[in-house]
Amino acid sequence: MATPDPARTPSPLPAERVRLADVSPSIALGPLDGRYRGTVAPLVDHLSEAALNRARLAVEVEWVVHLTTHQVVPGAPVLADDEVAYLRGVVASFGADEIAELAEIERTTVHDVKAVEYFLKRRIAAAPEALRAGTVLPQVAELVHFALTSEDVNNLSYALMVRGAVHEVWLPAAAALADDVADLAREHAQVPMLALTHGQPATPTTLGKELAVLAHRLRRQLRRIASDEVLGKLNGATGTYGAHVAAVPDADWPEVSRTFVEHLGLVWNPLTTQIESHDWQAELYADVARYNRVLHNLATDVWTYISRGVFTQIPVAGATGSSTMPHKVNPIRFENAEANLEVSCALLDTLGATLVTSRLQRDLTDSTTQRNIGPAFGHSLLAIDNVRRGLRALSVDEALLARELDQNWEVLGEAVQSAMRAASVAGVTGMENPYERLKELTRGHRLTGDEMRSFVAGLGLPGDVAERLAAMTPATYVGLAAELVTRLDG
Incomplete structure (x- = not known):
């Protein structure tokens, strides 16, 4: 069979259709700005292009404040509190109108950081009218982006x-x-x-x-x-x-x-x-x-x-799990x-x-x-x-968990052979080859509780050990698990 030629295969979409790239408001290309926008929106305040320009503006403002406060550049005036507040207010009020203005400046500069510099200089030039006559802010305009790359x-x-x-x-x-x-x-x-x-x-x-x-x-x-x-x-x-x-x-x-x-x-x-x-x-x-x-x-x-x-x-309520399988x-x-x-x-x-x-x-x-x-x-x-x-x-x-445990008594093999080892070290006879004996009993086999208890009873373990193992079930063989959870609060 010949391989279909994609260029000659007719598309199921109509030839004349709405161009989605031209729809207003703009349609997001990616899911984060489309389907999932509501969940990730808080990041826009920090990691968007607008947030980048606002951060740049903040750095430029703080640099001017730093240079003047510390009298780094001879002849630069010290800014009054309201002048510092005015500069910082440029950052605080950076919103939709300012984003549009900055974009317009960048279309001319074709350089994003230079556009921020010019934007801030516009605000400084407007300070006598926006803040007060006699402000020294116009004198520090050239400290914007001073000696910076x-x-x-x-x-x-x-x-x-x-x-x-x-x-x-x-x-x-x-x-x-x-x-x-x-x-x-x-x-x-x-x-x-x-x-x-x-x-x-x-x-x-x-x-x-x-x-x-x-x-x-x-x-x-x-x-x-x-x-x-x-x-x-x-x-x-x-x-x-x-x-x-x-x-x-x-x-x-x-x-x-x-x-x-x-x-x-x-x-x-x-x-x-x-x-x-x-x-x-x-x-x-x-x-x-x-x-x-x-x-x-x-x-x-x-x-x-x-x-x-x-x-x-x-x-x-009302949600669908599968388009064909309602359960x-x-x-x-x-x-x-x-x-x-x-x-x-x-x-x-x-x-x-x-x-x-x-x-x-x-x-x-x-x-x-x-x-x-x-x-x-x-x-x-x-x-x-x-x-x-x-x-x-x-x-x-929890009922399912209980059933699973009750169906797997063989998991007590570890507990029994460990108790046999300890008894052997303590001098109890007849405890030879504990791992191998439990392996033969349990590997590949499903045991009942009665079978496990019968095996333990015939081992000749000390009475207290035999009693402890006989009382043990898969559900109680959890060691210090519950206590370990408290480590989260340590």
């Missing part, structure tokens, strides 16, 4: 944006999810459950202990992320303070740079090329990706528990989370791998790369939201 502004802006996105949006959501898992762990700390290692029945545990493991893992990553350093630099076009020294040779420019970067709440990087090296970003994104992967493990485990019937899902309640929250975590990790891995390399003193690869920080966090935030929603719709089938 675009990357001085950009690296500080991205540092402020990422720090804000992580600490104000992502971390609270990620921590709330870990708390949800911890709450479930405490609730089910004493619910015995058959463990599966390699998919086979193994030493029983409790459902709460297994959830506690995941909560503990998530929280460990959160502690790392919360303590990650956010670096910034301000040292000119190739990191030498060349323009700074040429303009004002008597200033201690490294100290001016350090105090300014720390004024922004960042960690000062004293040695860079034209760009801040982005190593801190790679470190942070690796930690966030690791949190994602632990969460992915949680999602796949919960999905598996649902498929086993350990968890049942509470149906949502189904699909674990879509966890499947959606898996997919979004994988996309997020792919982006975070790419960011971490590419941002740490820049040819010689600077190339422009990081410019486009960093514009994908938002989607990387967006897909993670969407996954977190889905898992939280999914966890709230779960109910535990």
Whole structure:
């Protein structure tokens, strides 16, 4: 049969149709700005293009304030409190109209950072009318972007944006999810459950202990992320303070740079090329990706528990699980989370791998790369939201767990042979080859409680040991599982 030629195969779509690219308001190309906009919208305030320009504006404003406050440039006036407030108000009031104005300026400059400089200079020129006559602000107009390269502004802006996105949006959501898992762990700390290692029945545990493991893992990553350093630099076009020294040779420019970067709440990087090296970003994104992967493990485990019937899902009124099978309640929250975590990790891995390399003193690869920080966090935030929603719709089938345990008495083989070993060390005779004897009894066999108790009774164990093992059931053979859950509060 001949292979169809796509160019000659008729399309099922009508030839004359509405051009969706021309529809107003604009249709989002990606799901984060379309279908899932409501969930990830808080990140727009930190990681969007508008947020980048607002952060740039904030850096430019604070640089003018810093230079004048510390009298770095001879002859520059000291700004009054209302003048500083006016400049900072330019940042605070940056909204839809200002975004449009800045875009209009950039169409002329064809340079985003230069457009921000001109935008701020417009506001400074308007200060006598907008603030008060006699203001000294017009005298400091040339301190806007003074001795800076675009990357001085950009690296500080991205540092402020990422720090804000992580600490104000992502971390609270990620921590709330870990708390949800911890709450479930405490609730089910004493619910015995058959463990599966390699998919086979193994030493029983409790459902709460297994959830506690995941909560503990998530929280460990959160502690790392919360303590990650956010670096910034301000040292000119190739990191030498060349323009700074040429303009004002008597200033201690490294100290001016350090105090300014720390004024922004960042960690000062004293040695860079034209760009801040982005190593801190790679470190942070690796930690966030690791949190994602632990969460992915949680999602796949919960999905598996649902498929086993350990968890049942509470149906949502009016919702459809399958277009053809009306009985189904699909674990879509966890499947959606898996997919979004994988996309997020792919982006975070790419960011971490590419941002740490820049040819010689600077190339422009990081410019486009960093514009994908938002989607990387967006897909993670969407996954977190889905898992939280999914966890709230779960109910535990304790009867099923009890039946599974009662059908697998052979899992007590570990307990019995361990007790035989201890008895042998204590000098009890007849305890030879405990592992091999339990292996012969249990491997590949389903035992009943009576069979296991009969075997134990014939071993010749000390009375107290035999009595303890005879009373043991798969449901009670959970060791310290319930107690271990309390470690979450340690």
